[in-house]
Amino acid sequence: MQTTQKSIKERIIHYVENHSGEILQNDPPEMAQLRRKAFQLFKTQGIPGRNLESWKNTDIQSILDQEYHCSPEPESRKINVETFFHCNIPDLDTLMVNTLNGYYIYRHSPLKKHPNGVIIGSLAEAKKQYPQLVDENYGKCAIDTIDGMISLNTALANDGVFVYVPDNVEMKEAIQIVHINHNEERLLTNVRNLIVVGKNSSLTLVHCDDSYTKQAAFINSLTEIIVKQNAVVDHYKLQNLNNNTTLINQVFFSQFADSRVHSVAMTLNGGLIRNYAHTRFHEPGAEANVLGLYLVDKTQNVDNQVYINHTAPNCTSNELFKGLIDDQAKAIFNGHIKVHRNAQKTIAYQNNKNLLLTDKARIVAKPFLEIYADDVKCSHGATVGQLDNDALFYLMSRGISKESARMLLMYAFAAEVINEIKIDVLRNQIDDMVKKRLHGELDICETCVLHCQNREREITFPIDMSKI
Amino acid sequence: MGKENQQEEILQHVTQNEYKYGFVTDVEMEIAPVGLNEDTVRYISAKKNEPEWLLAFRLNAFRKWETMKMPTWAHLDIPPIDYQAISYYAAPKNLPKYSSLEEVDPELLKTFDKLGISLEEQKRLAGVAVDAVFDSVSVKTTFQETLKKHGIIFCSFSDAVQEYPDLVQKYMGSVVPPHDNFFAALNSAVFSDGSFCYIPRGVRCPIELSTYFRINTANTGQFERTLIVADEESYVSYMEGCTAPQRDENQLHAAIVEIIVMKDAEVKYSTVQNWYPGNKEGNGGIYNFVTKRGICKGNNAKLSWTQVETGSAKTWKYPSCILLGDNTIGEFYSVAVTNNYQQADTGSKMIHLGKNTKSTIISKGISAGHSDNSYRGLVKMVKKAANARNYSQCDSLLLGDKCGAHTFPYIKTENQTSMVEHEATTSKISEDQLFYCNQRGISTESAIGLIVNGYAKEVLNKLPMEFAIEAQKLLSISLEGSVG
Amino acid sequence: MLSIKNLTVSIENKQILKGLNLEINKGEVHAIMGPNGTGKSTLANIIAGKNIYTIEEGTIDYMGKNLMEMEVDERANEGIFLSFQYPVEIPGVSMVNFMRTAINEQRQYHGKDPLSAAEFLQKMEEKKKLVEIHSKLTNRSVNEGFSGGEKKKNEIFQMAMLEPVLAILDETDSGLDIDALRVVANGVNKLRNENNAFIVITHYQRLLDYIIPDFVHVLFEGKIVKSGGKELALELEQKGYEWLNQPSK
Known part of the structure; x- marks a missing residue:
């Protein structure tokens, strides 16, 4: 404990009090109000500490004791992102939008309305151009004031991505949001995204968090996704950061009647990653599939918090999180399903499976069920273990070496989640990447396979699969 | 089809079913002055004529307690407890040592009769020795002779x-350090009495040991302490049962049970608890905040907890096993029923320290009325616990739509070769099962009784016959007909 | 004994029975046949009192009482027994405990003292012999892990225990091999007498080779479209249900 230095909380409060003009400059009145409230709340909450149950196993206070700067607005937003970033999923046909250190960057215009009515661009700009649209939806999902990271984001975040899909529009092209961190000093970045999908519409989102430099960063990201009646959202989250980066990633889904969400989170690399995924069913008939795969090694830390909130009857949630934990890495899974009194006919499944690959890997799993309605089908399961010995024996009896057999089984373990990626090129890419990881080849790459320099090299198992 | 009316009626019938053990025994009591400070601790210790080291133990615990806060993490709604408004010692006055039942205060014997556990009855029953605890001081111990023959010590804690x-x-x-x-x-500072049991090496205790606890006297907390030591290659089955008379004020119970299981020994600890759960509006009832923990100290030791919980207004209880020796086994079988406004937060902790250790948790929760029933359990496997195994199954049954059933498992694994499996389901009694029973002429009320007993059978089977x-x-x- | 008049029943706004009439007297065995989905099981469930249906019209009179006003267990205690098409598993509840509860509740209903354990066991042994059931089944939990045949035999055993006045066998023959079918039929034949009646619901004529009905009814699209003697069953077997379309339309 450094007593001479100001705590991160004090530094943030100091920063906000000195920069309130800048921070509030673009806010419509309701948002400004929300921001002030959040700031007051943050003052009492502070950075969450390990005394909170949900932060018990993840210590960010000590990280933030180091010198971090609140990221300043770039001098120019007109940056050609390709000058320093390439998305190396070559055939991924998406509409890419970017933020740099939490601010939206662009080549031509900060906010664009497409012919079909879809609006894509900077949230800060949307506040100016469509204040009503933003006000209606902003801050409506992230109302749970669970801890200081949410209030901090609401108090500080100035920009991020805004996507609005009007009613009855099917977005064929996926939108890819790439958040890049690129800086010379340690940055504390608060980035905020707002996605609204209208009635009977559909949208596919690919959400990537990347770090470009090796410099440490602390990213506090919050995304609100509003899925209106009968809308469909596919959401893919890819996390691939350098090992000095801390990422707090909070995604809130608000689902209305008969909407469907399919969400797959892939944690591939990162120093400390905490995912907080919150799904709330506001109206009957909605469905959510929430899946995740975490492959962690070295001294990485991944903390997945999944909260499914059944506040309306007749909704279905399916949760599957799988983890391969290698080296001295540590994984945390906190699943929480809450079924409210009136949410009868709820179907909720939660499953968490983990493989520990070394003696130093650690896992903490807390799959919670909190149920207040009686006519429900709820179950959960959690396992921690190693590879199935019978399966291993079976493969080896067919002449497969132990090492290959292990690899096959580990791959099969991961494939259950990978197969849930509906975009072919993306799935193939992740598939390759997982195979590489299982081969222990991931360390070779400077960054990771998504930016891999050796794309030409085919990844194959040295086994003829047809013989099994 | 009038079904709802019928269920309403059944519900009324049940909620009017008053606790049948609610009565107060009129025995003269010696009660410590209300409040808790070092003097209270000294008073209790002096009353019990304790050695210096035990007073020191109590005072140390008391000083620790003063710095601690009541835990709030459980899924319980506990109003603030004024620890200074409780009397910490109550003993029937002029307590003589009885050599036969005839000498026992007839009022006291009547109480046991009403509870259906009269000592005479018990004496006649097949080989059950009873160490009955009336409020705080052990009144009568039977079958000492049989036990003595085997070198088994089974006596009140004070006597021990x-x-x-x-x-x-x-x-x-x-096993449970004071802090x-x-x-x-709190218990370590002010514990009143309890049971002590020692099974010598190589001895298989020929009878089930049993203690019936009972709380009397308004506003006395009861702080029992049980210590069971099973020496190498020994075996004992121990039963604990509890009833308390009806009171309007909430009564606090904070017991400690410590069990030490040596190499190759086995201990089975069974509890059936039906303490007064409060009335149908949720007034009164026992607060049961208990620390139960055992250690499998030597290799191949086995400890098994079985509990059937139907009582207490609030239950905070996690019988645990520390599996220290290699190849040790820990088991926890539980049925917890909550009705009306009862709240229970109960489960188990399995701490795997040794190699090839195994644990099993089977928990069956049944919630009715406006109650909340939570399973909370920890399974921990440390780095050294090679090939450790755990299997947990936690099922919840909901009767009616005003209650809650929750499952809070914690799994921590640091070992690559260990395996943890947790499964849980939540459901209600199926309409099809009820219809099937009704069609055979079985009323809804009896049908629920049948189905719930069937649901809990896996656990009930683990209990000794009696x-x-x-x-x-x-x-x-x-639960009679508490479906809504 | 049982008189059904103009029974019209729907579930989730879909009419299943459309003005069904049926008269059953003591000592009679009625077979109800018909293709799938014509309301055979619905009829059985309605008589037993399953409350998922809406009765739109019609009356059911059972021994002078309005059946609609009686609860499921009350009907059972008045002698109505349903052999389920899909008997429900009740884990952990032993058959012995289940049957003893049922018998004693029935006795209580009729103002009789409960059977002692010895009397009950004796009765159970008798009935087991009657329906050729192995002792093992009764030691297990109700229907839990029973094969299809075992479940159906168990239904017949329960029928023997409860000695109903009106027994309804809902597709008891479906999925049975020939031996099990014989056991089931023998059970019914031994139990049938001048004071009780049976409704045998079946899809195939096969069962009726063993249980000879007094009357055969064809249920089609929610109505009884044809009634006759046992020979009607044979006719149906030869011609199939298709020919019903022609005379009725």
């Missing part, structure tokens, strides 16, 4: 302190 101080000093607090938690610290029958009755009584 006087007669076997070395054994008590050696093991007391070794373990708020309630354990307990299993009582437990089955209790389950039906606690």
Whole structure:
């Protein structure tokens, strides 16, 4: 404990009090109000500490004791992102939008309305151009004031991505949001995204968090996704950061009647990653599939918090999180399903499976069920273990070496989640990447396979699969 | 089709079913002045004529307790407790040592009769020795002779302190240290009496040992302490049963049970608890905040907890196993029923330290009325616990739409070769099952009793015979027709 | 004994029975046949009192009482027994405990003292012999892990225990091999007498080779479209249900 230095909380409060003009400059009145409230709340909450149950196993206070700067607005937003970033999923046909250190960057215009009515661009700009649209939806999902990271984001975040899909529009092209961190000093970045999908519409989102430099960063990201009646959202989250980066990633889904969400989170690399995924069913008939795969090694830390909130009857949630934990890495899974009194006919499944690959890997799993309605089908399961010995024996009896057999089984373990990626090129890419990881080849790459320099090299198992 | 009306009626019938053990025995009591400070601790210790080391143990615990806060993490709604408004010692006055039942106060015997556990009855029953605890001081111990023959020590805790101080000093607090938690610290400071049991090496205890606890006297907390030591290659089955008379004020109970299981030994600890759960509006009832923990100290030791919980207004209880020796086995079988406004937060902790250790958790929760029933359990496997295994199954049954059923498992694994499996389901009694029973002429009320007993059977089967029958009755009584 | 008049029943706004009439007297065995989905099981469930249906019209009179006003267990205690098409598993509840509860509730209903354990066991042994059931089944939990045949035999055993006045066998023959079918039929034949009646619901004529009905009814699209003697069953077997379309339309 450094007593001479100001705590991160004090530094943030100091920063906000000195920069309130800048921070509030673009806010419509309701948002400004929300921001002030959040700031007051943050003052009492502070950075969450390990005394909170949900932060018990993840210590960010000590990280933030180091010198971090609140990221300043770039001098120019007109940056050609390709000058320093390439998305190396070559055939991924998406509409890419970017933020740099939490601010939206662009080549031509900060906010664009497409012919079909879809609006894509900077949230800060949307506040100016469509204040009503933003006000209606902003801050409506992230109302749970669970801890200081949410209030901090609401108090500080100035920009991020805004996507609005009007009613009855099917977005064929996926939108890819790439958040890049690129800086010379340690940055504390608060980035905020707002996605609204209208009635009977559909949208596919690919959400990537990347770090470009090796410099440490602390990213506090919050995304609100509003899925209106009968809308469909596919959401893919890819996390691939350098090992000095801390990422707090909070995604809130608000689902209305008969909407469907399919969400797959892939944690591939990162120093400390905490995912907080919150799904709330506001109206009957909605469905959510929430899946995740975490492959962690070295001294990485991944903390997945999944909260499914059944506040309306007749909704279905399916949760599957799988983890391969290698080296001295540590994984945390906190699943929480809450079924409210009136949410009868709820179907909720939660499953968490983990493989520990070394003696130093650690896992903490807390799959919670909190149920207040009686006519429900709820179950959960959690396992921690190693590879199935019978399966291993079976493969080896067919002449497969132990090492290959292990690899096959580990791959099969991961494939259950990978197969849930509906975009072919993306799935193939992740598939390759997982195979590489299982081969222990991931360390070779400077960054990771998504930016891999050796794309030409085919990844194959040295086994003829047809013989099994 | 009038079904709802019928269920309404049944519900009314059940909620009017008053607790049948609610009565107060009129025995003269010696009660400590209300409040808790060092003087209270000294008073209790002096009353019990305790050795210096035990007073020091109590004072140490008391000082720790003063710095601690009541835990708030459980899924319980506990109003603030004024620890200074409780009397910490109550003993029937002029307590003589009885050599036969005839000498016992007839009022006291009547109480046991009403509870259906009269000592005479018990004496006649097949080989059950009873150490009955009336409020705080042990009144009568039977079958001492049989036990003595085998070298088994089974006596009140106070007697053990006087007669076997070395054994008590050696093991007391070794599993549940005084500062373990708020309630354990409180108990360690002010514990009144309890049971002590020592099974010597190689001895298989020929009878089921049994203690019936009972709380009397308004506003006395009861702070029992049980210490069981099973020496190498020994075996004992121990039963604990509890009833308390009806009171309007909430009564606090913070007991400690410590069990030490040596190499190749086995201990089975069974509890059937039907303490007064409060009335149908949720007034009154026992607060049961208990620390139960055992250690499988030597290799191949086995400890098995079985509990049937139907009582207490609030339950905070996690019987645990520390699996220290290699190849040790820990088991936890639980049925917890909550009705009306009862709240229970109960489960188990399995701490795997040794190699090839195994644990099983089977928990069956049944919630009715406006109650909340939570399973909370920890399974921990440390780095050294190679090939450790755990299997947990936690099922919840909801009767009616005003209650809650929750499952809070914690799994921590640091070992690559260990395996943890947790499964849980939540459901209600199926309409099809009810219809099937009704079609055979079985009323809805009886059908629920049948189905719930069937649901809990896996656990009830683990109880000793005498307990299993009582437990089955209790389950039906606690739940009669509470479907809504 | 049983008189059904103009029974019209729907579930989730879909009419299943459309003005069904049926008269059953003591000592009679009625077979109800018909293709799938014509309301055979619905009829059985309605008589037993399953409350998922809406009765739109019609009356059911059972021994002078309005059946609609009686609860499921009350009907059972008045002698109505349903052999389920899909008997429900009740884990952990032993058959012995289940049957003893049922018998004693029935006795209580009729103002009789409960059977002692010895009397009950004796009765159970008798009935087991009657329906050729192995002792093992009764030691297990109700229907839990029973094969299809075992479940159906168990239904017949329960029928023997409860000695109903009106027994309804809902597709008891479906999925049975020939031996099990014989056991089931023998059970019914031994139990049938001048004071009780049976409704045998079946899809195939096969069962009726063993249980000879007094009357055969064809249920089609929610109505009884044809009634006759046992020879009607044979006719149906030869011609199939298709020919019903022609005379009725």
